[in-house]
Amino acid sequence: MTHAASDFSNALVALLPRMRRFAMALTGTAADCDDLVQDAIERALTKRAQWRPGTRLDSWVFRIMQNAWIDTTRSRRVRAAVSLEDEGMDAPGVDGRAAMEAHLTLARAKSALAALPPDNRAVVALVLIEGFSYREAAEILGVPEGTVTSRLFRARTALDAALAGPPHLAVASARKEAR
Amino acid sequence: MTMTDERLMAYADNELSDDEMREISALAQADPAIAAKIAHFRAQRAALGDAFAPILQEPTPLHFVAAIRAGARRSSQGGWIRTGAIGMAMAASFAAGFVIAPPSTPSVLVADANGLVAQGVLRDALNTQASGAAVNGVAIAMTTPAKAGGVCRAFLADLGDQSIEAVACAESANEPSSPWRVTAMATRAATDSDSAYRTAAGAVSPAILAALDAQRDGDPFGADQELAWIKARQAR
Numbered sequence: 001m002t003h004a005a006s007d008f009s010n011a012l013v014a015l016l017p018r019m020r021r022f023a024m025a026l027t028g029t030a031a032d033c034d035d036l037v038q039d040a041i042e043r044a045l046t047k048r049a050q051w052r053p054g055t056r057l058d059s060w061v062f063r064i065m066q067n068a069w070i071d072t073t074r075s076r077r078v079r080a081a082v083s084l085e086d087e088g089m090d091a092p093g094v095d096g097r098a099a100m101e102a103h104l105t106l107a108r109a110k111s112a113l114a115a116l117p118p119d120n121r122a123v124v125a126l127v128l129i130e131g132f133s134y135r136e137a138a139e140i141l142g143v144p145e146g147t148v149t150s151r152l153f154r155a156r157t158a159l160d161a162a163l164a165g166p167p168h169l170a171v172a173s174a175r176k177e178a179r
Numbered sequence: 180m181t182m183t184d185e186r187l188m189a190y191a192d193n194e195l196s197d198d199e200m201r202e203i204s205a206l207a208q209a210d211p212a213i214a215a216k217i218a219h220f221r222a223q224r225a226a227l228g229d230a231f232a233p234i235l236q237e238p239t240p241l242h243f244v245a246a247i248r249a250g251a252r253r254s255s256q257g258g259w260i261r262t263g264a265i266g267m268a269m270a271a272s273f274a275a276g277f278v279i280a281p282p283s284t285p286s287v288l289v290a291d292a293n294g295l296v297a298q299g300v301l302r303d304a305l306n307t308q309a310s311g312a313a314v315n316g317v318a319i320a321m322t323t324p325a326k327a328g329g330v331c332r333a334f335l336a337d338l339g340d341q342s343i344e345a346v347a348c349a350e351s352a353n354e355p356s357s358p359w360r361v362t363a364m365a366t367r368a369a370t371d372s373d374s375a376y377r378t379a380a381g382a383v384s385p386a387i388l389a390a391l392d393a394q395r396d397g398d399p400f401g402a403d404q405e406l407a408w409i410k411a412r413q414a415r
Contacts, residue, residue: 009247016243021234036244043251109230127192128227134194149194153185156223161191162228 008048011057012041018130022062025125028070028114036072040065062130063140066122073118104163112162120155123148128156182206184216191220239398241388244321246312249302249382287338288361297347297359305332305347305359306412309405313337313385320344320383322405323395328352330408332359333383333391335367344383346390363390 019040023033043064044051051060113121119141126137127148135151138145182203189195190203208215217356287301297305303318312318316337324390325331330352345364365386400408 006402009250010403012247013239013244013399013401016247017235017237020237021231024234025231033239038246041243041246041250045247047324052244104226104230106233108229109227124227126226129231131228134189134192149185149189153188154219156188159223160219161229163223 003085007053008051012061013042015058015061018058019061019065022065022109022125022130023069025129026065026118026121028110032072036065039072043068045101059132059136059140060112060132062126062132066141070118087140108163112159115162116155117160120151120158123151124155124159127152138173182213187213187216189216189219192224201354238392238395240322241321241392241395241399242385243397245388248321286338287336290300293360295361295364297361301336302359304336305334305349306355307409309402309409318382318389322400322408323391324352324397324400325394326396329396331391331394332364333387335382344387346387348394352408353414355412362394365385 016037018032019037021042024030025037025127027033027036040061044061047064113124116124122141123137126132126140129132132140134145134148140149141148186195186199187203190200193200195203203213203217254362287297287299288295289298294321300318301316304314304319308314308317308319309320310321313335318335320333320335322330322332325348326360327350329350331346331348333344333346335342343364343366347359349357349359349361363386365384376407
């Protein structure tokens with residue numbers, strides 16, 4: 001193996017934990033997350049010659065992942081299904097905002113992200129979870145920086161609505177009225 | 180310019196120019212409502228970051244590491260490899276925790292009271308050889324730390340009459356006299372051996388990766404880490 005090939009594969013292996021986190025934010029399920037990482041690894045290895053040493057590998061790989069996920073959702077016509085896992089159904093009736101800030105479970109965060117339009121979800125994952133700047137996220141997604149800002153703002157407003165109230169608050173208050 | 184919530188979000192994310200940052204800092208000090216909005220954007224970012232942080236702490240799945248290493252070798256050699264086939268009976272027995280000895284125990288593996296121990300060229304390879312290409316019929320696929328200062332290596336070996344893939348572990352990673360005990364092993368189809376030895380990481384079967392996964396205590400060594408460990412083991 002050449003040095004360049006070894007450096008590339010070591011850097012890619014080191015990136016795996018963040019690839020899995022990004023994939024989990026995009027896909028919302030463990031099975032889709034692993035499929036996306038596997039798909040992205042294959043694409044990254046195939047396109048290796050296109051990566052320019054000295055530029056950020058993470059941006060390059062995340063762009064591949066975002067494109068791979070778009071391809072997958074298109075081919076599968078996956079609807080942005082919100083799976084409210086049991087873990088996400090905790091803390092009924094408490095002040096939602098306080099609960100969110102104190103302890104947001106992964107399951108609930110995934111549910112809230114899954115309810116976002118895919119473009120907005122990618123911006124949230126890149127900026128709020130992966131820590132890219134607006135400009136870096138814009139480059140990864142191939143959109144203007146202003147688009148990132150407006151998508152992020154819309155997404156954060158929607159996340160507030162999703163996370164501020166417990167998911168079955170509406171059900172609880174409906175029950176109350178029925179009594 | 181009006182103070183839109185979008186600008187407050189950009190402020191909370193440290194995305195504005197120095198001048199704008201100073202301007203909004205002053206406004207936030209004067210207006211608790213603005214300060215609260217900024218604090219909320221920051222809390223939202225922190226909550227999301229915390230929620231997803233545990234994924235970074237999970238052990239890296241070995242099959243991803245194997246796929247990357249195999250792919251990098253494949254592309255630098257310009258050829259495709261086949262993954263070796265492993266008998267289903269053997270794969271099933273690993274799940275149950277058994278170790279199966281090959282029909283004829285070769286001289287590189289010697290049985291003692293506790294199982295099989297690597298000898299000769301196999302022991303030397305496990306002690307000194309980096310992951311990658313085969314030397315003397317042994318190709319190391321991957322090295323991982325193991326519990327209590329141990330180390331485990333997945334490898335392929337050509338034993339003459341047959342090929343095996345296996346996991347061997349040493350209780351003391353940096354002590355060269357610490358024996359390599361085989362903790363999982365399977366025979367391989369002989370036709371796979373040529374290509375498999377060039378690309379060990381990708382050629383190891385899922386059953387062997389699973390056996391390694393069960394014994395490791397941490398992520399597999401990168402190339403530099405592995406070289407440093409080999410040096411440390413030899414320095415004794």
